[in-house]
Amino acid sequence: MSHSAGAGSAPGARHGLRIFLIWLPLAVAADLLIWLAWYPHLPPGRMTDQAQGQQFDIAVMAMLAAPVLLFIWVYFAYALIVWRRRPGDDEDGPPLHGNTKVQATWITATSVIVLGLFVFGTVQLILPAGAGAGEGPSPIWNPASATRLQVQVIGQQWAFTYRFPQFGGLETTQLELPLGEEVEFHVTSLDVIHSFWAYQLGVKADANPGVDNVAYAKPQQLGRFTVRCSELCGLWHGAMFNYGHVVTPATFTAWARTMQAREARIGILRALPPYAPTYNPTVIPQLGQDLVKVAGITGANGYWTPSLPQSGDKGDVFSP
Numbered sequence: 001m002s003h004s005a006g007a008g009s010a011p012g013a014r015h016g017l018r019i020f021l022i023w024l025p026l027a028v029a030a031d032l033l034i035w036l037a038w039y040p041h042l043p044p045g046r047m048t049d050q051a052q053g054q055q056f057d058i059a060v061m062a063m064l065a066a067p068v069l070l071f072i073w074v075y076f077a078y079a080l081i082v083w084r085r086r087p088g089d090d091e092d093g094p095p096l097h098g099n100t101k102v103q104a105t106w107i108t109a110t111s112v113i114v115l116g117l118f119v120f121g122t123v124q125l126i127l128p129a130g131a132g133a134g135e136g137p138s139p140i141w142n143p144a145s146a147t148r149l150q151v152q153v154i155g156q157q158w159a160f161t162y163r164f165p166q167f168g169g170l171e172t173t174q175l176e177l178p179l180g181e182e183v184e185f186h187v188t189s190l191d192v193i194h195s196f197w198a199y200q201l202g203v204k205a206d207a208n209p210g211v212d213n214v215a216y217a218k219p220q221q222l223g224r225f226t227v228r229c230s231e232l233c234g235l236w237h238g239a240m241f242n243y244g245h246v247v248t249p250a251t252f253t254a255w256a257r258t259m260q261a262r263e264a265r266i267g268i269l270r271a272l273p274p275y276a277p278t279y280n281p282t283v284i285p286q287l288g289q290d291l292v293k294v295a296g297i298t299g300a301n302g303y304w305t306p307s308l309p310q311s312g313d314k315g316d317v318f319s320p
């Protein structure tokens with residue numbers, strides 16, 4: 001600081017040192033608090049590798065931002081207290097002509113922070129293959145692979161349905177995922193643009209008609225997660241949510257096999273169009289015909305009807 005106005009205060013270097021010494025313990029304390037107390041509770045939790053990665057990223061950014069904010073607060077407080085006008089002091093402060101040391105420090109520090117964040121952000125996007133976001137139809141970081149569990153997410157006004165091509169293309173309104181298995185989501189839409197936001201999974205991917213949008217996540221905790229539409233898509237957008245579960249691999253396989261057998265038995269699998277990366281509801285010949293007679297059939301046929309109570313086991317098609 002070139003100005004040393006005020007009651008015989010310390011020379012410039014001393015002010016800088018004092019501000020630094022006040023700031024340093026505060027910054028360390030804030031970062032320790034963030035790392036130890038806040039980080040474990042930050043959204044979106046640790047249900048998948050992607051969610052955990054996002055939680056880590058948020059913690060790192062908070063730990064970078066807190067010292068910057070604290071420096072500004074400390075500087076302001078210091079300036080208000082030390083450099084305030086004393087009673088009876090009507091003198092003008094000395095003119096300022098810049099300060100090479102302050103300017104060089106400022107440019108260096110901000111450059112390091114910004115460029116560091118650029119590198120960090122790029123690495124954190126590439127390593128987890130898109131960090132839970134949709135990578136489009138041909139992801140470059142982690143090419144789509146038939147060996148992973150394939151889950152197709154179909155958005156339409158106003159519900160999500162899910163198809164499992166490795167289980168005969170079965171379609172459900174509920175999303176069950178196995179613990180510890182890499183899941184490859186294929187997100188698409190039948191009408192307007194939606195967005196598949198599985199909050200605790202750390203996955204948010206646009207659901208666009210005619211587009212197969214690939215996203216990844218590997219569940220690492222059992223439990224329930226919420227799925228919401230995150231793209232304003234019409235009147236009932238706000239009601240477009242449901243719940244999914246991460247279950248053990250054995251439970252998942254049993255569930256998927258049971259659903260597949262049931263849908264085969266009551267004719268849903270036959271009635272559905274063949275599994276495809278995208279669907280054009282206007283050219284599916286069965287559209288609006290026999291499909292809607294099957295209770296609760298949804299998604300890829302192009303129409304959604306609520307799961308109506310029916311005789312036999314039709315009514316419980318979508319219960320676990």
Ligand SMILES: [Cu+2]
Nearest residue numbers: 194229233240
């Ligand atoms: Cu929507």
